[in-house]
Amino acid sequence: MIARKIDIRSVIAVVHDFLAVAIAWWLAYLLLFDFEIPASSVSSLNNILPWVMFVQAGICLWLGLYRGVWRYASLPDLKRILLAVSLGGIIAFAIIRLLELSDDIPPSIILLASILLLLIMGGSRLLYRAWKERRLYSLKNYEGKLVLVLGAGRTTISLVKDLERSRDWHVAGLLDDDPRKVGTRLHGVRVLGPIKDLPFWAHKLNVAHVIIAMPLVSHRIHRQALALCTEIGVKAMTVPSYIDLISGKTTVSQIRSIELDDLLGRAPVVLDNIGLHDLLSERTILITGAGGSIGSELCRQIITFKPDRLVLLELNEFALYSIEEEFRSTFPDINLSFVIGDVKDAARLKQLFSQFRPTIVFHAAAYKHVPLMENENAWQALLNNVMGTYVLAKTATDFAVDEFVLISTDKAVNPVNIMGASKRLAEMVCQAMQTPNANTETSNNTGKKKKTCFVMVRFGNVLGSAGSVIPKFREQIGKGGPITITHPEMTRYFMSIPEAAQLVLQAGSMGGVEGGGEIFVLDMGDPVRIIDLASDLIRLSGLTEDDIKITYTGLRSGEKLHEELLAANENTLPTPHAKLRIAQARQVDREWLAALVDWFEEQTVLSDEEVRQQLKKWVPEYSKMNIKEKEMH
Numbered sequence: 001m002i003a004r005k006i007d008i009r010s011v012i013a014v015v016h017d018f019l020a021v022a023i024a025w026w027l028a029y030l031l032l033f034d035f036e037i038p039a040s041s042v043s044s045l046n047n048i049l050p051w052v053m054f055v056q057a058g059i060c061l062w063l064g065l066y067r068g069v070w071r072y073a074s075l076p077d078l079k080r081i082l083l084a085v086s087l088g089g090i091i092a093f094a095i096i097r098l099l100e101l102s103d104d105i106p107p108s109i110i111l112l113a114s115i116l117l118l119l120i121m122g123g124s125r126l127l128y129r130a131w132k133e134r135r136l137y138s139l140k141n142y143e144g145k146l147v148l149v150l151g152a153g154r155t156t157i158s159l160v161k162d163l164e165r166s167r168d169w170h171v172a173g174l175l176d177d178d179p180r181k182v183g184t185r186l187h188g189v190r191v192l193g194p195i196k197d198l199p200f201w202a203h204k205l206n207v208a209h210v211i212i213a214m215p216l217v218s219h220r221i222h223r224q225a226l227a228l229c230t231e232i233g234v235k236a237m238t239v240p241s242y243i244d245l246i247s248g249k250t251t252v253s254q255i256r257s258i259e260l261d262d263l264l265g266r267a268p269v270v271l272d273n274i275g276l277h278d279l280l281s282e283r284t285i286l287i288t289g290a291g292g293s294i295g296s297e298l299c300r301q302i303i304t305f306k307p308d309r310l311v312l313l314e315l316n317e318f319a320l321y322s323i324e325e326e327f328r329s330t331f332p333d334i335n336l337s338f339v340i341g342d343v344k345d346a347a348r349l350k351q352l353f354s355q356f357r358p359t360i361v362f363h364a365a366a367y368k369h370v371p372l373m374e375n376e377n378a379w380q381a382l383l384n385n386v387m388g389t390y391v392l393a394k395t396a397t398d399f400a401v402d403e404f405v406l407i408s409t410d411k412a413v414n415p416v417n418i419m420g421a422s423k424r425l426a427e428m429v430c431q432a433m434q435t436p437n438a439n440t441e442t443s444n445n446t447g448k449k450k451k452t453c454f455v456m457v458r459f460g461n462v463l464g465s466a467g468s469v470i471p472k473f474r475e476q477i478g479k480g481g482p483i484t485i486t487h488p489e490m491t492r493y494f495m496s497i498p499e500a501a502q503l504v505l506q507a508g509s510m511g512g513v514e515g516g517g518e519i520f521v522l523d524m525g526d527p528v529r530i531i532d533l534a535s536d537l538i539r540l541s542g543l544t545e546d547d548i549k550i551t552y553t554g555l556r557s558g559e560k561l562h563e564e565l566l567a568a569n570e571n572t573l574p575t576p577h578a579k580l581r582i583a584q585a586r587q588v589d590r591e592w593l594a595a596l597v598d599w600f601e602e603q604t605v606l607s608d609e610e611v612r613q614q615l616k617k618w619v620p621e622y623s624k625m626n627i628k629e630k631e632m633h
Helices: 008-032 039-062 075-098 107-143 154-163 195-205 219-232 242-247 260-264 273-280 293-303 317-330 346-356 370-374 378-398 418-434 469-478 497-510 530-540 590-602 608-618 627-632
Strands: 145-150 169-175 189-193 209-212 235-238 284-288 309-314 336-340 360-363 403-407 441-443 449-451 453-458 483-485 518-522 550-552 571-574 580-584
Touching (some): 008 039, 008 107, 039 075, 075 107, 145 154, 145 195, 154 169, 169 195, 189 195, 219 235, 219 530, 273 497, 284 293, 284 346, 293 309, 293 497, 309 317, 309 346, 317 336, 360 378, 370 378, 370 418, 378 403, 378 418, 378 590, 403 418, 403 497, 418 590, 418 608, 453 497, 469 483, 469 530, 483 530, 497 518, 497 580
Parallel strands (some): 145 169, 209 235, 284 309, 284 360, 309 336, 403 453, 453 518
Antiparallel strands (some): 441 449, 518 580, 571 580
16 A cells, blocks of 8 residues: 655644644633633643644544645635634534533633634634745746736736746736726736836836737737837737637636737637537548648547547648647547548548548648649649549548538639639539539438538638748748738738638538538638738737838739639628628539539640630639739729
């Protein structure tokens, strides 16, 4: 039998309370008899005191008074002490009467001794906490970094309390725009003035760090605060988002650097967790492109719903290895399969579907880099994005998959580049697969006919995804600039990777509301100017546009000045979710799909220009124009 390690602090606490009982009873007798205790009463006290001490100690142990740490003594601890003292006094009095240990003990002595014991036990704990925190406070004055906190709400109260115990930070003051709070104190820290006075107080207090503790304010205020910090040369940080705080994922003390997500001003996504639980829990789910930005985030989100198995399909060996390293250690209790494969390889897909029998497929694999696909790689973009989708979709229907979700893009709307046109063709393939007699009805194990539901989700850029402008801008800033932008008026729709993944899952749970084949359009908010994005990144790096220049290179081939989420002839229908709508796009049928597949099978390799000419036939909304000329007109 292994002996339990003795906690010296608990032993000291037990001894302290044991002695406190004796002191409290002696003081009670002294006060009762005006500090002249009769000899008979001294004898009586000596007779009953050992019983009282052991009874009181036993009750304190039973109530768990020694499981806590005095440094963190709080109101719940005082409540337990009150209960222990009260029970101890009552039980001790009953034992004294029952065993006839003393005939002349007055009942008032029990009450007086209990009050004194409560004061000694509770007071010593609070004094110790005050001394300990004062000691830590003095250490922080020398070791911790001085910081000003913007905001004086509930989040700041929790933040100040947490940072009181940190050796890394010392809160020098608070700034808040509410005039009623100026001059007040939160946990001993004074509200110095409004946020606009940050330059004055940062200089006066010699502060080099600022924490923005306002998770509910608008992105405009975050931008203004960040600009103010950059202007005076202090490092700006923030607390976790409100949605992370209320979900319990993190605490306010886990301060971090401000990211672009904080400046987008996008409201948290409210998910239909019941619907997602029904869709994902205890199911076998296959994700293509699982090593990419969206694919990997989909995996992270899906795992929280406890699927029976997650099959991660990826063509890139290193990407698959990286995601395996992360998931094996983070999610050891989930059945995970990491498989190499190409969505154009029908034999490999048949093998995987036979082995794992997935019930849901999320198709995120695609070539997405616009300029790269525009020149030298147009035919490969078409093969991968269109035929890859067809081969995967046909395999899914052959194996009676319940739902097939295609990740599309806003570049599929009125496409002017190869990538966008190929993704619009992929949408049309899924639309055709959904039509009657389009090979979407297959027999399941019960012998009944079962139809695969196809869902397409169309959205814009995601911050920090592979191939996006954000990593490129960061690299250019790291080299000292300049940041290159193609056009000063260029705008794009942006959302964070987690938000995009959440809305893809939400759309998947709504698939079939219109009979299948729906194209869900995500609410991307307002378009963001790329130049504003670059300016934000410069400020987040603690620099100014005097340090990092911005230059313009001109629009590249196949590049739009402004992206669209809907074509001119498309309307939308509402859904139960505020951030999702259904696009009423032009439909295609099974004859169109058969002709498309036959055309692909007849080809060998096409040049970029041949691809563009053929795309005009298959995607009528596709137009290859000189964008600069278009903007001039």
